[in-house]
Amino acid sequence: MTFPLLPLVSGQSAQETIAALAVVGHLLLPLKSVQISKHFLHQFPSSVLVDIDATGNSVTVDQLVELLNAGVRQVVLDADSAQQALDSGLPSSRFAVQFALDSVPDNLLQSQAAFVFSQELSQDALKKYGRDGDRVIYYRSDDLTQESANRLAASGYFPIISAEKLTTSLSDNSKISIGEIFTATLTTDRPDGLFTTLITAPAPSYTALGVVYSSVESIKTAIAEKLGVYQSRKRKDELWYKGKTSGATQELIRLEKDCDSDVIKFVVAPRDGFGFCHHPSNFTCFGDGELKQSGESFGSGLAKLDNTLAQRLQSAPEGSYTKRLFNDEKLLVAKLKEELDELIEAPKDGKDEVAWECADLFYFAMVWCIKNGVRLADVEKNLDIKSSKVTRRKGDAKPAYIKEDTKEAPKETPKEESKPELEYKMEVINAGDKATDPALIEKALSRPVQKTADIMKLVLPIIEKVKKDGDKALLELTAKFDGVTLDTPVLKAPFPEDWMQISDDMKEAIDISIANIEKFHAAQLPKEKIMTVETAPGVFCSRFAKPIENVGLYVPGGTAVLPSTAMMLGVPAKVAGCKNIVLASPPARATGKLTPEVVYVAHKLGAKCIVMAGGAQAVTAMAYGTDSVLKCDKILGPGNQFVTAAKMYVQNDTQALCSIDMPAGPSEVLVVADGNADADFVASDLLSQAEHGVDSQVILIGVGLTKAKLAEFEAAVAKQAAVLPRKEIVSKCLAHSYTLLVDTYEEAFKLSNQYAPEHLILQIDDAAKYVPDYIENAGSVFVGALSPESCGDYSSGTNHTLPTYGYARQYSGVNTATFQKFITSQDVTEEGLKSIGKAVMTLAAVEGLEAHRNAVQVRMDKLGLL
Numbered sequence: 001m002t003f004p005l006l007p008l009v010s011g012q013s014a015q016e017t018i019a020a021l022a023v024v025g026h027l028l029l030p031l032k033s034v035q036i037s038k039h040f041l042h043q044f045p046s047s048v049l050v051d052i053d054a055t056g057n058s059v060t061v062d063q064l065v066e067l068l069n070a071g072v073r074q075v076v077l078d079a080d081s082a083q084q085a086l087d088s089g090l091p092s093s094r095f096a097v098q099f100a101l102d103s104v105p106d107n108l109l110q111s112q113a114a115f116v117f118s119q120e121l122s123q124d125a126l127k128k129y130g131r132d133g134d135r136v137i138y139y140r141s142d143d144l145t146q147e148s149a150n151r152l153a154a155s156g157y158f159p160i161i162s163a164e165k166l167t168t169s170l171s172d173n174s175k176i177s178i179g180e181i182f183t184a185t186l187t188t189d190r191p192d193g194l195f196t197t198l199i200t201a202p203a204p205s206y207t208a209l210g211v212v213y214s215s216v217e218s219i220k221t222a223i224a225e226k227l228g229v230y231q232s233r234k235r236k237d238e239l240w241y242k243g244k245t246s247g248a249t250q251e252l253i254r255l256e257k258d259c260d261s262d263v264i265k266f267v268v269a270p271r272d273g274f275g276f277c278h279h280p281s282n283f284t285c286f287g288d289g290e291l292k293q294s295g296e297s298f299g300s301g302l303a304k305l306d307n308t309l310a311q312r313l314q315s316a317p318e319g320s321y322t323k324r325l326f327n328d329e330k331l332l333v334a335k336l337k338e339e340l341d342e343l344i345e346a347p348k349d350g351k352d353e354v355a356w357e358c359a360d361l362f363y364f365a366m367v368w369c370i371k372n373g374v375r376l377a378d379v380e381k382n383l384d385i386k387s388s389k390v391t392r393r394k395g396d397a398k399p400a401y402i403k404e405d406t407k408e409a410p411k412e413t414p415k416e417e418s419k420p421e422l423e424y425k426m427e428v429i430n431a432g433d434k435a436t437d438p439a440l441i442e443k444a445l446s447r448p449v450q451k452t453a454d455i456m457k458l459v460l461p462i463i464e465k466v467k468k469d470g471d472k473a474l475l476e477l478t479a480k481f482d483g484v485t486l487d488t489p490v491l492k493a494p495f496p497e498d499w500m501q502i503s504d505d506m507k508e509a510i511d512i513s514i515a516n517i518e519k520f521h522a523a524q525l526p527k528e529k530i531m532t533v534e535t536a537p538g539v540f541c542s543r544f545a546k547p548i549e550n551v552g553l554y555v556p557g558g559t560a561v562l563p564s565t566a567m568m569l570g571v572p573a574k575v576a577g578c579k580n581i582v583l584a585s586p587p588a589r590a591t592g593k594l595t596p597e598v599v600y601v602a603h604k605l606g607a608k609c610i611v612m613a614g615g616a617q618a619v620t621a622m623a624y625g626t627d628s629v630l631k632c633d634k635i636l637g638p639g640n641q642f643v644t645a646a647k648m649y650v651q652n653d654t655q656a657l658c659s660i661d662m663p664a665g666p667s668e669v670l671v672v673a674d675g676n677a678d679a680d681f682v683a684s685d686l687l688s689q690a691e692h693g694v695d696s697q698v699i700l701i702g703v704g705l706t707k708a709k710l711a712e713f714e715a716a717v718a719k720q721a722a723v724l725p726r727k728e729i730v731s732k733c734l735a736h737s738y739t740l741l742v743d744t745y746e747e748a749f750k751l752s753n754q755y756a757p758e759h760l761i762l763q764i765d766d767a768a769k770y771v772p773d774y775i776e777n778a779g780s781v782f783v784g785a786l787s788p789e790s791c792g793d794y795s796s797g798t799n800h801t802l803p804t805y806g807y808a809r810q811y812s813g814v815n816t817a818t819f820q821k822f823i824t825s826q827d828v829t830e831e832g833l834k835s836i837g838k839a840v841m842t843l844a845a846v847e848g849l850e851a852h853r854n855a856v857q858v859r860m861d862k863l864g865l866l
C-alpha cells in the first residue's frame with residue numbers, strides 16, 4: 001500500500017521538491033508543466049511513481065497514450081475525457097476521474113479507475129464508491145489543514161495536496177506535515193503501541209534486511225531526516241538512529257504500510273560496505289552473510305551480479321576476466337554476439353542448456369551495461385515502463401498502438417514494438433506587428449528551458465572530486481560517463497602517428513579549412529604592434545595586445561565528435577600567439593581513443609597536450625590543473641549543459657583565476673525566408689542545426705508567404721528530415737521550434753533582433769542590402785541563398801563558436817581578440833602635465849584623495865609649472 005497522500009508538484013523548484021518528497025513514493029504533476037519524451041521518467045528518482053493531472057485540459061486519446069506509454073502511472077481526467085479514454089479501449093486502471101459527487105456514470109463505477117472528489121462522502125457512499133477499500137479515492141481541496149488531511153487519510157482517502165503546502169520537517173507548523181498524515185492512518189494491536197517494521201534494500205533486489213519496531217515519533221523523525229530511525233524497545237524514550245555509532249546509517253528511500261495499516265515497510269539504502277544485521281558477518285538478519293568478509297555482493301541472481309560487476313569496475317582483483325572485458329571492447333562485443341548465437345542454438349539441447357546460455361548472455365549484457373554506466377535498476381525501470389505501455393481497440397488508434405483483442409493492457413514484457421511515425425513539424429504562429437497574441441510570439445522566441453540550478457547540483461560533486469583527486473578523478477569519471485578505462489588522462493605532444501591516421505581527403509579538407517580560418521583570424525590582429533594617440537599636447541596614450549599564455553580548448557565529443565571545433569578554437573589561439581594550447585575532448589566509447597581528426601588538428605596547431613576527458617571534469621582539470629594537466633588561464637569552447645555549468649562555475653571562483661569565452665550552449669539558427677526562397681535550401685538550413693541535439697532550436701521567419709509557399713517549406717522539411725540518420729533528434733528539436741509569419745522585412749528583423757540568434761540566415765531578395773544596418777543582435781550572419789551555415793561551421797573562415805541562448809545581445813563569437821588581453825600605457829611629458837595637470841588635481845581634490853592630487857603637484861612644483 002502506498003503512502004496515503006498524493007503531493008501535487010509544480011513550479012520551478014520541482015526537482016528539489018521531488019527529492020524532498022520522494023519518500024511518499026508517488027506524485028502528481030500538472031500536464032502543462034511537463035514535456036513528455038521517451039526518457040521522461042528518468043528525471044525522477046526510480047522509486048517514485050508519476051501521475052499527471054490533466055483536469056481542465058482537453059486531452060486527446062493520442063496524448064493519453066503518449067503519457068501512459070512514457071511510463072506515467074495514472075492520469076487524472078475530467079469525466080468527459082475519461083469517458084473518451086474508456087471508449088477508446090484504454091485501461092481504466094490507468095486513470096483517475098474527477099467529478100462531482102452525484103455525477104458518477106455507471107460504466108465508470110464499474111471500471112477500475114480511481115476517483116477524485118472534492119467533498120466528503122457519507123460513510124455509505126465512501127463504501128460504495130471506494131468498493132470497500134478496493135478503489136483509491138483521492139480528495140482534492142485547496143482548504144485542507146493538518147487536521148482535515150489527517151482525518152481524511154485516516155478515513156481512507158488519499159488527499160491531493162500542493163507540494164508547497166507540505167513539509168517533512170518536525171517543526172514547521174505553518175505547513176502540513178506528511179509524517180502526521182502517515183502516522184494518522186496507522187493502527188496497532190501491540191500492547192506497547194509500536195508498529196512492526198520491515199526493512200528492505202532498494203531496487204533492484206528489494207532484499208529483506210530485517211525487522212524492527214517504529215513509534216509515531218520515530219516515523220516522523222525518519223521522514224524528517226530521511227534516515228533509518230526506529231524505536232528502541234528497551235529504552236522507551238529513546239529513538240534508535242541506525243548506524244549512528246557504527247557508521248552503518250541508512251538513507252530512507254520510501255515508506256509504505258500494509259493493507260491493514262499495522263505493519264510498515266522502510267525501503268532504505270545502506271551505506272556502501274555496511275550491512276544491516278548487528279552480527280558482523282551478516283548483511284541481512286536473515287543470514288545473507290558474505291558481504292563484509294569477502295567484499296562480495298548480497299542478494300542473488302541478477303541483483304547480485306549487478307553489484308559485483310559495479311565493484312569490479314571500480315577495482316578488480318588481479319587476473320579478473322570481467323576486468324579484461326571492461327578493457328577490451330572488441331572482446332566484449334564478440335562475446336555478446338557469440339552468446340546470443342549459442343542461446344539461439346540451445347533449445348535443441350534441452351531446457352537446461354537454454355537456461356545455461358541465457359545466463360551467459362545476461363552476464364555479458366550486464367558487463368556491457370555497467371561499462372556504459374547503466375545499472376540493473378535502470379534496465380528494470382525501462383522494463384517496467386515498457387510493460388505498462390497501453391494498447392487501444394482498432395479504429396481509434398494509430399497503427400502502432402493497435403492490438404485488436406484487448407481492452408485492458410496486457411502486463412507482459414512487450415517485444416520490440418513498431419515505433420510510432422516521427423513527426424517533423426514546427427508550430428506556425430502569426431507574428432507580424434498586427435499579431436493578436438503577443439504571448440504566443442514570446443513563447444516561440446524563448447528557448448527550451450535549461451534548469452541551471454539542477455545541473456549545478458550534478459556538476460558540483462564532479463568539480464569537487466576533480467579538485468580533490470586530480471588525475472585519479474579524471475580517470476574514474478571518464479570510465480563512468482564515457483565508458484572508457486584509461487591508464488593516463490593526457491595524450492602529450494608529439495602525438496603518436498597511429499593516433500592520427502586519417503584519409504588524404506580528410507587531411508586536405510582540414511588543411512583547406514585551417515588555412516581559411518587562419519586568414520580571417522590573422523586579419524583581425526591589430527594593424528600596428530602598439531597603437532598610440534596624442535590625446536592632448538604632450539599626452540601619449542597607447543594600447544598593445546598580448547596573448548593569453550595558457551588556454552584550454554574544449555572540443556565536444558558526446559552525441560557527435562566535432563574536430564571542426566578544434567580548428568575553430570585552435571587556429572585563433574595560434575594566430576594570437578598563445579604559448580600553451582591544451583585541448584580536451586572525451587575519448588570515443590567504441591575505440592577508447594580520441595577521434596584521429598581531433599589529434600591531427602591538435603598536431604597541426606602545435607597543441608601541448610590533449611586531455612582525454614569530457615564534461616565538467618575536463619573543464620575543472622583545465623581550470624585548476626592536475627598533476628598531468630597544465631592549469632589554464634582561460635577556458636573556451638562549446639559543450640553540453642555540464643560543460644557550460646562547469647565553465648560558469650570556474651569563472652566565478654577566484655581560486656581558479658580563470659576566465660571563459662562565453663556561455664556557448666545548444667546550437668540554434670534563425671532563417672528569414674521570403675516567397676522567392678528555395679524551399680529545399682531553407683529546409684536544409686533548418687535541419688542542419690536541428691540535428692545537433694534535442695535541446696537545439698530552429699526558427700523560420702517567413703516574410704509575406706502564401707499558404708502554398710509555407711506548405712512547400714513544410715513539405716521540404718518533412719521530406720529531407722525523414723531520411724536523416726539523426727531524424728529522431730531532429731523530430732524532437734522541431735517539436736519545440738517555430739515558424740513565425742510576418743508581412744514585412746522590417747518585422748522580420750525586429751523579431752530576429754529580439755531573439756538574438758546564434759546563426760542568422762537570410763534567404764531573401766537582395767539579402768546583402770540589409771547587412772549590417774538591420775542587424776543588431778546575432779552571432780554570425782549568412783547572407784543569401786548560397787551561404788548555408790555549414791560553410792561557416794567548417795571551412796569558410798568565420799568562427800563557429802558563437803553565443804547562444806540570446807547572449808548574442810552582449811557577447812561576440814570567438815575571435816582573435818578572445819585569446820588576447822589588451823594593455824594600455826601612457827607617456828606624459830612636461831607639456832603633457834601642463835595640458836592635464838590642473839584637471840587631475842581638481843578632480844582628485846573633489847574626491848578627497850590628497851595623495852593623488854599630490855602626485856601631480858610635486859612634479860609640477862619641481863618643473864615650476866604652478
Ligand SMILES: NC(=O)c1ccc[n+]([C@@H]2O[C@H](COP(=O)([O-])OP(=O)(O)OC[C@H]3O[C@@H](n4cnc5c(N)ncnc54)[C@H](O)[C@@H]3O)[C@@H](O)[C@H]2O)c1
Pocket residue numbers: 458481482555556557558559560562565586613614615616638639640641642643664665666667692693696758800801802803804
Ligand atoms: N554554440 C556553439 O558554438 C556550439 C558549437 C558546437 C557544438 N555546440 C553544442 O555543443 C553541445 C555538445 O554536446 P555533447 O553532449 O554532444 O558533447 P560534450 O562533449 O559537450 O559532452 C559530453 C560529455 O558530457 C559528460 N556527461 C554526459 N552525461 C553526463 C551526466 N549524466 N553527468 C555528468 N556528465 C555527463 C560526459 O563526460 C561526456 O564526455 C551540443 O549541444 C551542440 O549543439 C555548440
Ligand SMILES: N[C@H](CO)Cc1c[nH]c[nH+]1
Pocket residue numbers: 562564565666667668758793800801802
Ligand atoms: N553549428 C555548430 C555551432 O553552433 C558548429 C558545428 C560543428 N560541426 C557542425 N556544426
Ligand SMILES: [Zn+2]
Pocket residue numbers: 667688689692793
Ligand atoms: Zn552545425
